[in-house]
Amino acid sequence: MVDVELRHLATMAAIVEEGTFGRAGTRLGYTQSTISQQIAALEKSVGGALFERPGGPRPVRITPLGAVVLEQGRELLARAEALADAVERFKAGDGRIDIGTFQSVSSVILPSVVRRLRDEHPACEIRLSEVPADPPIGDLDLLFYDRRIDGDLEHVKLIDDPYLLVARPGDFPDGPVALKHLDDRPMVGCHPTCDQAWMDRALADAGARPRIVFRSPGNETILSMVRAGLGWAVLPRLALQGAEARSDDRLAIHELRPAPTRGIYLHWPAGSSQSPLAVRAIEIATEIAAEVSADLTSS
Structure with a gap:
């Protein structure tokens, strides 16, 4: 069973939406090195590269494995958000x-x-x-x-x-x-x-x-x-x-x-x-x- 963290999936989604590790870090409040560490940890969990990194300011490209992880990851993130919302609604009455x-x-x-x-x-x-x-x-x-x-x-x-x-x-x-x-x-x-x-x-x-x-x-x-x-x-x-x-x-x-x-x-x-x-x-x-x-x- 693949063991991934939701925060790593959120980081991956931000990179895809922003186009670069640096812009994703700015959006999430992380340094670029922290973003790289999180993606490295996610790639280790799934056993393969998630992005092709051309270097410099050019946008990164998602790999076929990355596309699979992103699709499923977004579903997990949506469910986690719904769970958090349900818990907050429960506590609020x-x-x-x-x-x-x-x-x-x-x-x-x-x-x-x-x-x-x-x-x-x-x-x-x-x-x-x-x-x-x-x-x-x-x-x-x-x-x-x-x-x-x-x-x-x-x-x-x-x-x-x-x-x-x-x-x-x-x-x-x-x-x-x-x-x-x-x-x-x-x-x-x-x-x-x-x-x-x-x-x-x-x-x-x-x-x-x-x-x-x-x-x-x-x-x-x-x-x-x-x-x-x-x-x-x-x-x-x-x-x-x-x-x-x-x-x-x-x-x-x-x-x-x-x-x-x-x-x-x-x-x-x-x-x-x-x-x-x-x-x-x-x-x-x-x-x-x-x-x-x-x-x-x-x-």
């Missing part, structure tokens, strides 16, 4: 971040997180993916989820998100509704892979067994079915905020007693070396969640 999310967070918390990250680091790349039920973190840098995930992960709890009853106006009396009063009434539910299995247990513990008349994994679809009169639904406060349901006069929102509540958590791999971008994303997500929680509590 730019680069790429992969985030797993789900629909409630995607519509309320995440847009503000992405906007602030982009404002602070315009060159960063933010890649989002919707996560399945019980998701592995895999290659993700950060993962939003509506409960703690077991495994070798660290986490921060962002917000407590109570479930609310959404129905048509007049379906229930004004004010909070007891869970037990939902027994044997038509319900628009989400798929079991969402929160439905967990919600079914909460209702059953309160003595309520509603009749599921329609299921959908999409919050907007569930709300559309409620508007159409198919039944009521139970959705997290964050989901209703994202859908702007409170401003919809076709819907009535009630607190539940007792109030089922989920926690929204942000996870990341334990013990990993996080990029400055990921660290900043955690800080921003925590700040945004606190603001959202204050707005929801006061509304």
Whole structure:
């Protein structure tokens, strides 16, 4: 394997571009003897002459072997420059971040997180993916989820998100509704892979067994079915905020007693070396969640 130094390849490229050893030395800040020593070391590494030296002020000419070395050397120099740039961007907080999310967070918390990250680091790349039920973190840098995930992960709890009853106006009396009063009434539910299995247990513990008349994994679809009169639904406060349901006069929102509540958590791999971008994303997500929680509590 040929053992060459990048600085020797950079010197060779400068000689070709400048035409003489002397002008290359002036450009690089080396003496002509230093330039000659570097080229001699490079020629020893590749086992042959790289330049034909006519002497005097006349330009040097590259040999066929030199042309091969120069072509490959320029690729190596470009890759080295890209590596140095990537390292500097990493240290500065730019680069790429992969985030797993789900629909409630995607519509309320995440847009503000992405906007602030982009404002602070315009060159960063933010890649989002919707996560399945019980998701592995895999290659993700950060993962939003509506409960703690077991495994070798660290986490921060962002917000407590109570479930609310959404129905048509007049379906229930004004004010909070007891869970037990939902027994044997038509319900628009989400798929079991969402929160439905967990919600079914909460209702059953309160003595309520509603009749599921329609299921959908999409919050907007569930709300559309409620508007159409198919039944009521139970959705997290964050989901209703994202859908702007409170401003919809076709819907009535009630607190539940007792109030089922989920926690929204942000996870990341334990013990990993996080990029400055990921660290900043955690800080921003925590700040945004606190603001959202204050707005929801006061509304």
